[in-house]
Amino acid sequence: MTLSASFFYQEAQASAWLQKQDEGELIFSFSYFNSDENFNQNGDKVDAPEFAKNELDILGEYGLTEWLTLGSEFSLQSIENTAGAFNTDHLDLSYIRLFSRLPIYESDNFIFSFQPSIKIPNDKSQLLNPEGNEIIPEIKIAGGYSFRIFDLYSYIDTSAQYRYRDHISGAGAIKNQAKYELSLGLKVEKDTLLLAQLFHDETFGNNSLNNDPGNYDLTKAQFSVAYDFWESLFLQGGAFYHIDGVNTAGGEGLILSLWYKF
Numbered sequence: 293m294t295l296s297a298s299f300f301y302q303e304a305q306a307s308a309w310l311q312k313q314d315e316g317e318l319i320f321s322f323s324y325f326n327s328d329e330n331f332n333q334n335g336d337k338v339d340a341p342e343f344a345k346n347e348l349d350i351l352g353e354y355g356l357t358e359w360l361t362l363g364s365e366f367s368l369q370s371i372e373n374t375a376g377a378f379n380t381d382h383l384d385l386s387y388i389r390l391f392s393r394l395p396i397y398e399s400d401n402f403i404f405s406f407q408p409s410i411k412i413p414n415d416k417s418q419l420l421n422p423e424g425n426e427i428i429p430e431i432k433i434a435g436g437y438s439f440r441i442f443d444l445y446s447y448i449d450t451s452a453q454y455r456y457r458d459h460i461s462g463a464g465a466i467k468n469q470a471k472y473e474l475s476l477g478l479k480v481e482k483d484t485l486l487l488a489q490l491f492h493d494e495t496f497g498n499n500s501l502n503n504d505p506g507n508y509d510l511t512k513a514q515f516s517v518a519y520d521f522w523e524s525l526f527l528q529g530g531a532f533y534h535i536d537g538v539n540t541a542g543g544e545g546l547i548l549s550l551w552y553k554f
């Protein structure tokens with residue numbers, strides 16, 4: 293069974309498309325990241341103690357109506373640092389995100405959507421929440437364009453998100469942040485999709501701040517292959533690399549995701 297083209301458009305945390313009414317999806321995504329260098333406050337790479345991070349992300353979306361998609365995301369993380377200062381021995385809940393997605397404009401090939409959300413940190417896990425323990429409101433505007441290559445569906449998906457963090461108290465003076473995402477999905481077979489993605493996070497006024505880990509810039513590239521292997525199950529595997537940044541870790545990682553469409 294080959295999934296509908298709309299299923300290939302759906303990407304965890306980056307899609308402009310809405311779910312159809314009374315339909316939805318669950319995405320279980322595991323990633324592993326490893327680094328032995330950091331980008332300092334000047335954006336230069338410097339040696340650092342080895343750092344590793346495991347993350348299990350569970351995302352669910354459901355089309356309540358044709359014009360309203362509701363969703364939630366649960367992120368569980370564990371980290372290990374050879375310096376010994378930052379370690380967790382098991383996966384622990386880092387945050388929960390609740391969101392909705394509404395259409396702004398839609399045609400046969402184009403879509404623009406609006407996604408308000410809130411990020412709710414686990415206040416018992418200070419180590420996994422460098423942004424602090426306050427709820428963070430977020431607003432995302434996303435756009436998508438679908439097209440055919442050799443009669444196979446492909447797409448471009450882009451988004452810009454604003455995250456309000458000025459209300460967060462503490463010694464680090466956490467600043468507001470913008471997140472940008474760009475994805476290109478190319479179908480090479482009816483059941484196989486190649487994904488090239490670019491992510492950029494930017495903290496406003498970052499270079500003038502102290503080295504609080506919640507204030508950072510990061511540009512990351514990710515390449516993966518997604519395969520429709522059985523009915524409504526979809527497997528994605530790939531790798532990512534931190535290209536550039538400020539006050540964050542350099543390095544690379546692997547990602548493996550399982551999608552279930554219902």
